[in-house]
Amino acid sequence: MSKAYFSAPVAGATTISRVRRDVAGESGGAPALAGLPRWDLSDLYDGPESPKLVTDLDQADEDAQAFARVWQGRLDSLPGSELAQALAEYQRIDEVLGRAGSYAQLLFAANTSDSGVGRFAQSINERLTGISTHLLFFTLEINRIPDDVLATQLADPALAHWGPFLRDLRVFRPYQLSDEVEAVLHEKSVTGAAAWNRLFDETMAGLRVRLGGEEVTLGSALDTMSSPDRATRERAARAIGDVLGGNVKLFSLVTNTLAKDKAIMDGLRHYPRPTSARNCANMVEDEVVDALVQAVTEAYPRLSHRYYALKAKWLGLEKLEYWDRNAPLTTQDEPLITWPDATRQVMAAYEGFDPRMGKVARQFFDNAWIDAPPVPGKASGAFAHPTVPSAHPYLLLNYRGRTRDVMTLAHELGHGVHQVLAGEQGYLMSNTPLTLAETASVFGEMLTFRALLDAQTDPARRRLMLAAKVEDMLNTVVRQIAFYRFETLVHDERRKGELLPARIGEIWRQTQVESLGPAFSFTPDYDAYWTYIPHFIHSPFYVYAYAFGDCLVNALYGVFRSGHPGFQDKYIDMLRAGGTRRHKELLAPFGLDAADPGFWQKGLDVIAGFIDELERV
Incomplete structure (x- = not known):
């Protein structure tokens, strides 16, 4: 129930969109990549020593204590209008804390190896945890309001506005502990999971x-x-x-400790299984996730197994080694795509879909909202951080001028556009569950890919683009579900006792063999490759959201291509909804239903169709 305001460089679902790729690092300094944009965080605060930051935190501390004195112990007896007033004040204070946490998180993400920045980020996290302790009673007390009393309160139009927030909050009602226990868990979080997260991040940055x-x-x-x-x-x-094998004992200790910590928390809260807490946060039923995982794993043979058999043949190999998975299909170096060219390509796709979306996207390039160069000490991968509605999102990239980097830009820009539009709902209701947070990003990526593919007239180049897209989709769907299977097996087995590094490596290899298929062989050193995936540390069971989003968008894009009437208006309305509607409500205008067993097949059939086309070439 408590909020983690900072967990560098990748925080919980309430604050940041996940690292997109599992390949990142610094560039070779190519001239074509000179002049990449850096972000300007002064729209949040003008520096770690900012007097405004000090003032904001001091005032928030004072306001949080006053808030508790006024409202604690009264919520179930308030008329709806007064509870709405309390919620508005809670949101105002919480947004101040969110702004400070966002600033610390973004500063750290660009400087993970700077010990001074790490110290600043940790001090902010501790300060925010202390302040928010005064607010902790509020959501706990709301969840103790009897259903009939809350229904009467919600009859007031002022409180009805907050209905989606209250609906989602009460999902956690069955798993809520006493106020005293929740307070202890909240305050100790900075020395628990957050500390292990920091150890992982700083170790990875130093490798x-x-x-x-x-x-x-x-x-x-x-x-x-x-x-x-x-x-x-x-x-x-x-x-x-x-290198990973030389550090595997440390990463195994981090993994075992966090898995045990999660098992303890899940036991206290009576979550039925390790994935349940994540599913609640995503506002998606266990059964829907199970259906997705089953559909993808059953599709391994017709997707990844089939594609990588083709790839082995194209490369002239009897067997692929794990280092061949991302091998390009040509021995020629890919021409570098300059940042201005990448910007033009992505913006053309966004504006071509709808000028309104293009107008929002353009702001990221016209302002210093993107940090693009892959420099030492910077967080790997890519993400979009929404910060707070009173400011704007920021994008972090590690841009190297390849086609996949253009796709990553299109992906993260989709997140950014979504976050801007959803910001209209206010801080408490702008956040979108992870399963839907990937919708705009994957859709933006698909728009860009289709535009580039349609413009390509060279058959050989078109084949390479199509193969690259298939690989990206396999990484997004098959690979992420394999990650999810790995996590599930590790967390299930950890409940019986600590796992030795060799055992974790065995589970990793098992899930990779299942997903990648007979085209691959694996040398023993690959058993340590699980260690560098940040999702396992920062956000257990996050990864299925990628597959959810990709399959959802494949189905959604099919509706768009079919000429569905009013698609653009419905799509932008969906993004503006933020967290106010669940996936069933959001997809209904497009005639889609994620609870339908055939829904996932529609998404997987798109990938299979691309592979069919490659087989014919």
């Missing part, structure tokens, strides 16, 4: 891999595994395996 006589970051080494030269990929893969 160096020796390649070609040079020490490079882990992200840069991972990027080398996409080299067109197989020997280069193998050297990078084995060097990464050595």
